Amino acid sequence: MCPSQYSTPFSANPSVRLSGAVLWNVAEKMDPSWWGVLKHVCRDTNAAVHKLERRLKKRSVIPMKDICRSVELLGWARQQGCPWDERTAYFVAMYGDLPVLQWAKAHGCPWDSDVCMAAARRGWPEMLHWAHASGCPWDEDTCEAAAFGGHLHVLQWARAMGCPWDERTCSAAAGGGHLHILQWARAMGCPWEERTCARAAAAGHLEVLQWARAHGCPWDKWTCAQAAASGHIEVVAWARQQGCHWDQHTCAGAAEGGHLFALRWIRSQGCPWSEETCRAAAEGGSLETLQWARSEGCPWDSRTCTGAAARGHLGILQWALSMGCPWDEGTCEAAAAGGHLHVLQWARGQGCKWDEETCREAAEAGHLECLQWARGNGCPWDKSLCIECAYQNGHLHVCQWAVVQEP
Structure with missing residues (x-):
């Protein structure tokens, strides 16, 4: 998966020189999300940002939601090595404007059905119209996203153009508390299932739940469970009065x-x-x-x-x-999987058992510090499996460390 934030490589202009004090003041007053841009102004700004990063222990990353807001910034990011794939198109659709998406597509950025889903979720009919007309695929996620976002006009247009839907459209409308959308969807023959009641209950939308039940929507034990998980006692009480199982x-x-x-x-x-x-x-x-x-x-x-x-x-x-x-061993495994080194260290200090799963969990989740500490303190591992799990989840830094270690 393409990450939502990317570091940018160094390619500074050596001809620009500013005093260290000025650069420090400029960098210190900037939002850290823009340090990645400042790094590329010149070598001196690059050094100033690196110094500030070390002092504040923050990395200079630029969130994709910021990169996608303008053609200029997205074009710059692409020149600096920003990934150019379907996830990029998704972020543009989710956070950018139509001209940015059009520019990205014109410059060869691939896309998939997530673009239509993002446009529907935002309630941007113009973006959805253009994407669909330009050959972007869509699926049931588009209708689900429009329903959850409360965008009836988008849902109606998508259906008129043949976009498929399924039970998730009704459950999304219920979860978002959009009774009018749920009513329209049902009137148009959209199917529903137990998740419609469960999601309405989870969000505390008692009116939606009551309407759904009055019109024959099925429910199960998860209606009470989801309502309880969110603290909606009144929903649990009503559901129980109506015979809902728990x-x-x-x-x-x-x-x-x-x-x-x-x-x-x-x-x-x-x-x-x-x-x-x-x-x-x-x-x-x-x-x-x-x-x-x-x-x-x-x-x-x-x-x-x-x-x-x-x-x-x-x-x-x-x-x-x-x-x-x-x-049992599950305690160390869970701590490693969550990256909670202090918990792992304390548990081992108290004699908690561990096994190869501790290292595998750390590697799979990308927690190199936990993996290094575990190995340094004698935890057994399956080296090949750890490398494979880390690689499959995109944790190349873990792979690089593990490959040079003893079996």
Whole structure:
């Protein structure tokens, strides 16, 4: 995948000379996202930016959303080695104007259906019209994006031109709270499914949920679970009154969202829970919720420690371990996958086990510092697998380090 930010190579003009003090003041007053441009003015500005980067510990990257806002800047970025692929076209469609997209296409930038999806999401009919007329493909994502963005006119035009849709159009409209779009889509024969109710519940759009149910939309346990995860007790209460099913995922959703009040109410109404509740509370970072759940007899297992480690919640991990919560190799794996070196170091210091999966997770996620520390402290690895996982996910810096290491 093409990253959303790119570093730019050095190609400065050596003929321009300014004093170091002036350059420092200029760079210091600029938004860091524009240091990448300043680097290319001359050698002195390049040196000034590098010095400022070291001092502030920030990299000079230019967000693609800024590059795509003008033909001049996009053209400059291309000259400096900015990737020229379908992701570039997507960013132009999402953040730029039609003239920028037209210029990019005229200069050979490839595109795919994500361009139409981005235009529909923004509600820009002119961009969508031109892209479609110019041969840009589209698919069901276009209608889904228009529905979620609340752009009925875009959705209507796309359908009139033959753009396909599916159940996601209705679920997107429900998730965005756009009842009028959901009503129009259904009137035009758009299919729906349980996700329509679940997404309406997740966003707290009770009116949309009520209309959907009144018109026969199916639902399942995820309606209650999604509402609880967002803390929408009133939605859960209404759904239960109407006979909607719930299970342990409802408690887990409330716990992961840190909605202790909701969790208490849900439990008071007899909702079941399981080890997933403690895992969710730990992963969500709510120690208060975890402590309450345990005080009420909620079971836990090693996934509680894994969940805390995955999100870097060292304090929760420490409390859980002090209260006798079991752990296993999954704790180190989760810490490495999340790039939480301090958690990994603490866990190992407390005797937590690890295996080859710790290194693989670090490599796959691109966390070189975690991988280096793990290997330096005796963690076993499958070198070939680590290199393969890192390469598949675009982490070339990990590959470069790993390839010269001992097996």
